[in-house]
Amino acid sequence: MTSGGDAPGMNANVRAMVRAAIYKGCKPFAIYEGYEGLVKGGSDYIKELSWNDVRGWLSEGGTNIGTARSKEFRTKEGRLKAAKNLIDAGINALIVCGGDGSLTGADLFRSEWPELLSTLLKSNQITQSQHQSFKYLNICGTVGSIDNDMSSTDATIGAYSSLARICQAIDYIDATANSHSRAFVIEVMGRHCGWLALMAGIATTADYILIPEKPASSKEWHEQMTEIVAKHRKRGKRTTIVLVAEGAITSDLKPITCTEVKDILVEKLGLDTRITTLGHVQRGGTAVAYDRILATLQGFEAIEAVLQCTPDTPSPMIAIEENKIIRRPLVNAVKLTKSVAEAINNKDFKKAMQLRDSEFVE
Numbered sequence: 001m002t003s004g005g006d007a008p009g010m011n012a013n014v015r016a017m018v019r020a021a022i023y024k025g026c027k028p029f030a031i032y033e034g035y036e037g038l039v040k041g042g043s044d045y046i047k048e049l050s051w052n053d054v055r056g057w058l059s060e061g062g063t064n065i066g067t068a069r070s071k072e073f074r075t076k077e078g079r080l081k082a083a084k085n086l087i088d089a090g091i092n093a094l095i096v097c098g099g100d101g102s103l104t105g106a107d108l109f110r111s112e113w114p115e116l117l118s119t120l121l122k123s124n125q126i127t128q129s130q131h132q133s134f135k136y137l138n139i140c141g142t143v144g145s146i147d148n149d150m151s152s153t154d155a156t157i158g159a160y161s162s163l164a165r166i167c168q169a170i171d172y173i174d175a176t177a178n179s180h181s182r183a184f185v186i187e188v189m190g191r192h193c194g195w196l197a198l199m200a201g202i203a204t205t206a207d208y209i210l211i212p213e214k215p216a217s218s219k220e221w222h223e224q225m226t227e228i229v230a231k232h233r234k235r236g237k238r239t240t241i242v243l244v245a246e247g248a249i250t251s252d253l254k255p256i257t258c259t260e261v262k263d264i265l266v267e268k269l270g271l272d273t274r275i276t277t278l279g280h281v282q283r284g285g286t287a288v289a290y291d292r293i294l295a296t297l298q299g300f301e302a303i304e305a306v307l308q309c310t311p312d313t314p315s316p317m318i319a320i321e322e323n324k325i326i327r328r329p330l331v332n333a334v335k336l337t338k339s340v341a342e343a344i345n346n347k348d349f350k351k352a353m354q355l356r357d358s359e360f361v362e
């Protein structure tokens, strides 16, 4: 199942899982439309996939099995329906490719599984023998998100494709900016994470980058940006590129808008300035080689992980650390990701940065 925002490489991930599962002697199914499809169930939403069904999926962007937000899965009723649908389809392991919210949902589902099963048995929705055969649900998460915002992994599936797309767009903008000697303020996706903006800034020599992880007071960043841009212009630079991560905030937690940045460039430096919001082009398109490789290796590892899981193994999340594909306890990775957000909300930016670089310690 793919869940949350789509990301290039999700299809490659599904393809690898389908083929690894068949290779290992299992029967792979796809849940269409994320948790929504899991709750709806039936042959429209839960379909067995064959080796050839996923041909050509390695490079394709988006997710061919769909993704959708589900309010119903957040309720006990919804999760009860989801459990029944899985049992009806004969499924006893679930792999979810998505962001932190999607993976938390999967782990909660697993922890509730025995209770859901008893309720289904008591209400005669499943038989005693089904109750016995589907006693455990193994869960595994792979992280698909362009934002690269998950703790305990160096890269999420889709982040490098999005980065490549952003850099390409900035290169295009640079050509027109140079022709008119203009300034461009470019908004980059990433939710509460500045990775895309920061890396794109380094790769395209942006003049100034605003990210959520390094907030300053309005006065501070106004002055610093003006000084830096003025210095670059004095040296003869004809273009000015300022990248604004969509989650960029000031030290008193106010969002920084592209219009605010533009106004300063116009008023303080007299620059002819335009704003470009890159939007969803950042999320579409084919997956770059790195994402194809990451998704394939992690898809294979996910199948091995669910096959090796015992009832006592914590649900694994497949990660990459120092170029090695590894398993991390899913719950810890999600907890750590959430504590970073909490630290930012509490204006404890130093702690947020430390947490982002750390491993989970109970």
Ligand code: F6P
Binding pocket: 005, 145, 146, 147, 189, 190, 191, 246, 283
């Ligand atoms: O999480 C991926 C992401 O593209 C973020 O970078 C962005 O904030 C958000 O999703 C946009 O969501 P939607 O496609 O629902 O507008």
